[in-house]
Amino acid sequence: MSEPTGVLTLRLAGPLQSWGAASRFARRATERAPTKSGVLGLLAAAQGRDRSADLSDLAALRFAVRLDQPGTRVRDFQTAHHADTGKSMPVSERFYLSDAVFVAAVEGDRDLIGILHAAVRSPVYLPFLGRRSCPPSRPVDLRAHPSGLWKALEAEPWQASTWVQRSRARERRVELEVIADLSAGDGPGDAVRDQPLSFDPRHRRYGLRSVHSRAVTVANPLSAPRRAFVPTQHDPMGLLED
Structure with a gap:
């Protein structure tokens, strides 16, 4: 019997x-969605795990991310100096x-999911969106679902900004891309070096994982109601009658 x-x-x-x-080195790129x-x-x-702690339980989680608001890629140049010598480092x-919103989902043992949910609601270390210079603008935790990665992604309301939802008010439902771990029966996928093996700063290690892309459809809470067409009573020939 499988674990819940x-x-x-x-x-x-x-x-x-x-x-x-x-x-x-000096070029720090970003993927188009959270890794x-x-x-x-x-x-x-x-x-509050130490960077050298075992990650096997987290690495075993199935992962997917929904692109609710892809945002815009921007570039920045940064300079720094060596603390001891004051010598400039390479730019x-x-x-x-910029201005992106995603819904990430992890699926696994229900007890572990409960522990992680409690952790993000009261974190030991504050969450960041990839880098320490990128704090979240809204609470990170949404909710825990009983089971079903795809059902959870279909059930979560659209998290895009209000102005984005209004800009698509003509659409009652919107189609959102999801990038997910490849499962048996999903067909061909792409290999990315994004499976964490160790976060130890002395020797960070990442393995390959296979991913694929598909779409889910969710409701637009700010869609405008469709109005029934009512023909006018205008008679273009009325002025020509005696």
């Missing part, structure tokens, strides 16, 4: 986010997602 599972959904919204998966390693790092920090090029 649950799903924890998280809202990741802020002025800036940055989710790097392949950053090197599994980044979100699991947020959960580990909320629990670094850093990329961020």
Whole structure:
């Protein structure tokens, strides 16, 4: 008999986010959506785990992220100096997602999901959206669901900003992209080096995981009601009659 599972959904919204998966040296890129390693790092920090702690239970969680408001990619240049010598370091090029909103979901053992839900509601270390310079603008925790990763993502209300929802008021329901861990029967996927093995700063390690993309449909809470067409009584020939 399989262990009961649950799903924890998280809202990741802020002025800036940055989710790097392949950053090197002075160029710090961002993926277009939160990474599994980044979100699991947020959960580990909320629990107060040491960076050298075992991650096997978190790494086993199934992960997906819904792109509610993709945002805009922006670039920044940063300078720094060595604290001891004062010598300038190379200028670094850093990329961020501006004004983006995502709903991330992790699925796994129900007891672990409950522990993680409690942790994000009262975190040991404050959550950040990929980097310490990127705090969330809204509470991260949404809720815990009994089971079903896709059912949870379909059940969560659209988290986009009010102005985005109003801009699509003609649509009663909107289609949102979801990037998720590949499961048996999902078909072909893409391999990304985003499976966290160790957050130890002396030797961070990441493995490959397979992902695929599909869509879910959710209601637009600010959709305008459709008005029935009422024909006018105007007679264009009336002025020509005696």
